[in-house]
Amino acid sequence: MAGIKRTTQKVFYYARNVMRDIAPQALFRRRLADRLEQARLSDEAVRRRLNDYNKLQDAFVPGPDAVRIDKMPFEPSMYYYDLKEFARYFDPSLLLDVEFGDVIGVPKVPTLVKDRPIHTDNGNAVILKFNKFRHFYMPADAVAFADKLPVVIWRGDLNNPIRTRFLDAARDLPFCDVGSHKRSAPAEYSKPFLSIRQHLRYRYIVSLEGNDVATNLKWIMNSNSLCLMPPPTYETWFAESRLEANVHYVPLDPDFADLGEKVRYFERHPAQAERIVAAANAYCRTFSNERDEQAVSLLVLYKYFVLSGQIEPDRQLWHFIEG
Template identity: 40%
Template sequence: MKNKFLYTLRSGKNPKFIYYAVNLCRFLVPKIFFQMRLRHRLATLSRRNDKAYIEQRVDYYNKLTGLIELPSTALHLADHKMGRQKVYFFDTYQYTRWFPDRFQWGFCPGDVTYIPEYPSIVKSRPLAADNENSIVMKLDKVRHFIFVNDKKPFASKKNMAIFRGKVKGKSSRRQFMEMYFYHPMCDLGDVSKNTTDPEEWQTEKKTIQEHLDYKFVMALEGNDVASNLKWIMSSNSIAVMPRPTCETWFMEGTLIPDYHYIEIKPDFSDLESRLRYYIEHVDEAQQIIEHAHDYVAQFKNKRRENLISLLVLEKYFRATGQYNDKI
């Protein structure tokens, strides 16, 4: 219990008590206050120098075109209530409160690796050509959107790759552990509880700061995306991973291999050769770090991120025939 308490204090992750405090206060403000300001807030887009960039982001998250009819069973925003998955409620409510309660929507909370039957709001979607029904919003952001200020230069870090994560029930991560647990260039550990995987894999969690002692940090997909990818790319270490199969608000589908991260084969067979290459080519490694920092920077403008979120929802309600300029 003591170790768990100390880890919570030092983990480097977003404090959940602050997140809940802010959102509970937000929940107390009447919806009408936001609904009266919606048109004015959306109209600010036309005055922005980055209008084209914002529209590009909106169209990336929301690929709907034409007019689409939702099923009669689709829930109304009035029925959007707090349930077990509180972070998904708070992260959507922050923006749904701007729209009338009579509007209907589809909403799939959790780690979504399938494409919904009709257009629905999701945190994650598979990288597939036919994923138009998956409308991505910035959900579970307290866990996924963590950025760091890493003072340690790449050249001063250990010539190794680190992985700490849950392996239980994740066949790809298990394969990786079987291949590299004893490899001298890897520091690997499984933080799963009540697992039947090898006992020697079991270890305590490491803080984000402890991860950043290593040149390379493995970003291995779990249920959907690798949740550590954001803070790795904001650091002076490099994310190492196969090409992603899912994406979130971070737009993992737009990442360029060996430009934003080090790509390895899906079967992990070339890990050692890829690590050795960038250990020997520090200038190229540093370029990847700089490109990753530039990529991360686009998500740090909170006001713009909020506007994009509102526009994604506005496009959803407009495409489903519920929103018009008279509202």
């Protein structure tokens, strides 16, 4: 359940974006050259991230279902606003192929998406920071690892076999408090709802992919709790493919038989747990630089429009993109 602070943030999110839509859009388009010039002066990390999210290298033609910027679908509204935040700087007649929601495959034509599978040829899936209000909510955690309860915690929807398999392996272990808070959950898996703040009282939080990526991964890694999870198979703007096992998180076997062993190890070696927590926190700070976030977002779209033949590239900017 959303608290007052989170509800207020949501209201502000919508109010800000509605005001952007009401404002004359030409005002944004006049600023595009300056915004792109600022982006060109960014560091190598921005260029690397741009080309990770947008792996396209060859020219292409937008697909038959491509939509104009000024005709983009409004639902789901958060996806619309997250795309429009940066697309509004470009000519409204430019065409985009876009797929909102959870994406489990790779589109046949270059398409803007929230997520894509990792272990495949995924170049046609161009990642943007979609649904960021939900996925990039990373509240501060003031409780030190040593001061947390030595318990494994997990709550979630049983929307894939991995989560059910995890509960079967962990629900009867004395150091685990795991289950589903959904009304549809079978009685043997049912547990009461816990807020993010309540999760953060525990040392070990499990992250499990659902329809695609695990929504809780970002706030776990931003906390002082230790993230335990199987290696990710999907990635978003959070670049899950760049996460390193035993550096940013503790890997779990597919059958979760190693869960007890991993917990016992870190209970005996808390300094090792705190080292992983610190590395995870540092990784999350990558996404806290708003200037870089905006530069990467604009450049992802710019590269898409250039390679689709809709914009003539600026020589200096294209040199920066190509490195």
